[in-house]
Amino acid sequence: MTPPDLPLDLRPAREGDLIPLARLWALAFPGEPSVANRARQLREGGPYGGLETAWVAERNGRMAGAFRAYDLTLHLFGHPFPTLGLAAVAVHPSFRRMGVGGALCRAALRLGRERGDLLSALYPFRVDYYARLGFTLAGEFHRYRFPPASLPLFPGWERIRMLVPDERIPRIPRFYASLLPRLHGAAHRTPAMWEFLKEEETQVWGLCSRNGEDDDLDGYMVTESHPRRRGRRAELRVRELLVEDADGYRAFLGWLSAQRDQWTEITYDALPGERLQQVLSHPRLPGTGTARGLWFPSATILRGPMLRILRLPDVLARLGFSEGAVLDVRDAEFPENSGRWSGSGEDEPQRMRGRPSEGALPISLVTGLLAEGELPGLPPPAASGFDPAMGIRDFRILDVF
Ligand SMILES: CC(C)(COP(=O)(O)OP(=O)(O)OC[C@H]1O[C@@H](n2cnc3c(N)ncnc32)[C@H](O)[C@@H]1OP(=O)(O)O)[C@@H](O)C(=O)NCCC(=O)NCCS
Known part of the structure; x- marks a missing residue:
């Protein structure tokens, strides 16, 4: 495959690439x-796969660059979506700022589309780099310390055991799988993604079922x-x-509270919908003063x-784009997505016009609205039977890949 804008040859990685790829990634990361x-690690495979996920340009x-194309399944509002997890995008230092990185990403997205992925997800080194390619920041955590x-000391933590x-x-993978259709955005996990549970150093606490x-x-x-070290508090x-x-x-929060005699600090990334600030008596980072006046710095x-x-x-069809609904979209990378889409009541929405109009929504915004459950023409998630765990649909x- 040759990306259109650069003379690059892209091919799946093979055995002989193991060392050159490892060298490239050691330079880039x-x-x-x-x-x-x-x-x-590449030969043996990690949580998201091995050499078969690597591509070389x-x-x-x-070797000018490489990336990894992970095969993920994200669950959005209870529906599975085959997703390209784009990772380890790296350009050799001698080939930078010539458009190789951009060409790699475009080729990866095309690859994902061709193999049937409906979405792509990545962790960006810089947001505007990927925003240009149609990505948008989706979701957030509030990091409380x-x-x-x-x-x-909420009750119920006697049900928690190591x-x-x-x-x-x-037990843990089975519980996760049962909850997955109720977790908006979370990924289906393969046995390789659960390998970390086998490590003695991983601490796992189970909440025993009330059904006995x-x-x-x-x-x-x-x-x-993270034990106390010079300049750092004892942190869980x-x-x-x-x-x-x-x-x-609440049982888990009570359990965390009960650990107060050992740990000075807890770090927890909460979803906004958890409203953790409402139960914390003092939601301010330890040791921080006020940001200004009586304002209160809390979570990051x-x-x-x-x-x-x-x-x-396909995304619209999977989520039930309503009959008669209209969506005008602009996608600079994939003209296949551009144009005026109309819900037909059948499986696939119909494209009324291939060219987007002046006011068409960019694909990044469409993606953001989709993640928020606010995309015009899609039924409200609750109306289509989505029952989020703990009522939180953030x-x-x-997974961090
Ligand atoms: C991040 C990385 C992949 C970028 O690779 P790259 O090939 O240099 O990227 P590109 O050339 O496509 O784009 C870089 C910039 O050069 C510009 N550029 C590209 N071709 C150009 C050209 N011919 N003339 C002038 N500028 C050019 C791009 O517009 C872009 O500019 P920006 O600063 O506005 O974003 C590379 O620096 C790298 O490997 N970094 C270390 C690993 C890493 O962080 N990877 C990302 C993981 S998410």
Whole structure:
């Protein structure tokens, strides 16, 4: 495949690329793992796959760049959407600022479309770089850091018990799968994505079911300990907290509160819909003064990841674009999505006109409205039977790839 705007040859990675790819990614994403370890991880495969997810772009026989195209399934309002997870986009230092990165991303999106992906998701190094390609920031978390004692000692935490590695699979994946249709944005997880549960260092807390079945859970939480070190407080970090209902949620908050004699600080990324500030007695970062006057600095907003619609008619059809509804869309990358779409009452919406009008909505905005459940012409999520866990329909992807 040759992207139209640059003389690049794009091909799937092969065995002989392991070391050159590891070298490229070590240059682009410097950090701990050695080149040999990166190559080994790529050969053995990680949570989102191995060498088969990697693509290489060559220019005159030299490796100019690479990316990974993950095969994800995101659940939006209870419907599964095959999604291209775009990751590890890297351009060799000698080939930068010539348009190679842009060409790689365009080729990746085209690849995703061709293999049937309806959406694409990524974590951006810079937002405007991907906004230009039609992506938009979707969803947000509120990162709270607070002393455990500022949470009430809600009852119910006696139902929470530690799950050692042997007890986690299949209970945690089974609970997650049962909740997935009620989590807007979350990804279907393969066994490889659950590998982290096998690690002794991962701390997993299960909320035993009230139905008394030994094996059933009503929720779980994954935590990480960061002991006191020079210049840092003893911190307990919540990596993942999923529960069936508000009682279970309060049980976990009560449990966190009960840890006050060990930990100075809890870090928790809450969805806006959790309204955590309403239960925190002092929702201010430890050690921070007032920002100005009596204003109150509380959580840091974490925005993202970014999302993009790849196949608009299929997305509309899957969510039930209403008969007679009209949507005028502009997509500079994929003319296939552009134009005036009208709900026909049959499976696929009809394209009334291929060329977008002056006032057509850019695909990035259409994607944002989709994630918020506000896209004109789609039935309100509740009307189509979506029953969000804990009543929270905020968009969230829990996986970081
Ligand atoms: C981020 C990265 C992939 C960008 O690759 P790149 O090939 O340099 O990107 P592009 O050339 O497509 O775009 C970079 C800029 O050069 C500009 N540019 C592209 N071709 C140009 C040309 N011929 N003349 C002048 N400028 C040009 C682009 O418009 C863009 O400008 P911007 O600052 O307005 O965004 C690369 O820097 C990299 O590998 N970084 C490290 C890893 C990383 O962060 N990856 C992203 C993971 S999400």
